Amino acid sequence: MTAKKTIKGNLTTVDWRPASGVSVLPAIPPPEYEASAKDIELFKRDGVVLQPSAFKSWVNTLQMGLEKHLGNPQDYAFPCESVEEGQPGRFFDSYCNWHRIQEYRDYIFQSCAASMAGQFMRANTAQLFHEHVFCKESGTQIPTPWHHDLPYYSVDGFQTVSIYIALDKIPEKTAIRFIKGSHKWGKLFSPRHFLDGSNYKHSDPTLHPIPDVEEELEKYEILVWELEPGDAVLFDFRTLHGTTGAKNSSRRRAFSTRWLGDDITYHERASETSPPISLTNIHSGERLPEDCFPILWRRLTE
Numbered sequence: 001m002t003a004k005k006t007i008k009g010n011l012t013t014v015d016w017r018p019a020s021g022v023s024v025l026p027a028i029p030p031p032e033y034e035a036s037a038k039d040i041e042l043f044k045r046d047g048v049v050l051q052p053s054a055f056k057s058w059v060n061t062l063q064m065g066l067e068k069h070l071g072n073p074q075d076y077a078f079p080c081e082s083v084e085e086g087q088p089g090r091f092f093d094s095y096c097n098w099h100r101i102q103e104y105r106d107y108i109f110q111s112c113a114a115s116m117a118g119q120f121m122r123a124n125t126a127q128l129f130h131e132h133v134f135c136k137e138s139g140t141q142i143p144t145p146w147h148h149d150l151p152y153y154s155v156d157g158f159q160t161v162s163i164y165i166a167l168d169k170i171p172e173k174t175a176i177r178f179i180k181g182s183h184k185w186g187k188l189f190s191p192r193h194f195l196d197g198s199n200y201k202h203s204d205p206t207l208h209p210i211p212d213v214e215e216e217l218e219k220y221e222i223l224v225w226e227l228e229p230g231d232a233v234l235f236d237f238r239t240l241h242g243t244t245g246a247k248n249s250s251r252r253r254a255f256s257t258r259w260l261g262d263d264i265t266y267h268e269r270a271s272e273t274s275p276p277i278s279l280t281n282i283h284s285g286e287r288l289p290e291d292c293f294p295i296l297w298r299r300l301t302e
């Protein structure tokens with residue numbers, strides 16, 4: 001069976017790097033999120049935490065941005081379709097387009113997201129890695145395979161968080177599920193293609209094959225929430241997550257931003273990564289350049 005419009009990390013699409021001058025901080029500083037100490041502790045313990053309604057006021061803006069993106073994927077970086085020809089629905093994802101889509105940029109630069117990220121990472125700074133959008137259209141049945149995000153990325157360190165915002169009501173049966181505490185397993189698993197769940201080809205001896213989570217579901221403590229538009233799920237880049245193959249009975253859109261704390265540096269991986277940072281000629285152990293990955297929050301010191 002041939003793949004439908006499948007483009008994975010395709011460098012022949014538009015450039016993912018922002019032109020200089022795009023990351024201009026707003027004149028009025030964005031509001032500061034007030035995370036509770038209890039939630040910060042839960043995030044540290046479980047590797048995932050829910051912040052209900054945190055971005056309700058941004059849902060319309062982000063939906064508008066995503067409509068542009070879904071309508072003309074070829075105009076944006078890393079468009080990926082993960083439903084095979086002849087299968088029902090559409091599973092679209094794409095990342096690194098905040099400099100092209102004003103609505104994404106408004107949210108990233110003007111919302112409390114950066115401060116939320118900094119607080120949950122317990123960091124002094126929050127550096128934007130990128131944004132990543134997802135859309136499963138009504139009727140889609142393809143599961144998001146179990147995976148964690150760090151091995152897809154050419155960064156390393158411990159202070160990380162993704163802020164995943166539901167842009168539609170998402171019932172529990174099609175929401176992302178998380179393995180509680182899996183960020184502390186001390187192992188990295190081979191990245192997988194969303195199209196068919198197959199492992200990325202790589203020669204990295206430090207990566208392990210992912211266990212068959214579905215087969216042994218009772219072994220794990222799974223965290224999952226029914227989500228309302230604007231709810232945010234925060235998770236560590238090491239936390240394993242995935243969905244069932246239950247049919248989406250309505251559209252399921254989500255907008256995620258990926259954040260890096262103080263200890264995160266570039267890490268050359270043996271496998272392909274997203275985005276392919278090596279193009280910018282930086283070396284392992286160095287911080288990511290701020291022109292492509294702006295620091296959007298700094299902890300105030302007394």
Ligand SMILES: O=C(O)CCC(=O)C(=O)O
Pocket residue numbers: 132134144149162164176241243254256
């Ligand atoms: O929404 C999904 O199905 C996948 C989300 C995901 O894998 C991620 O945000 O890393």
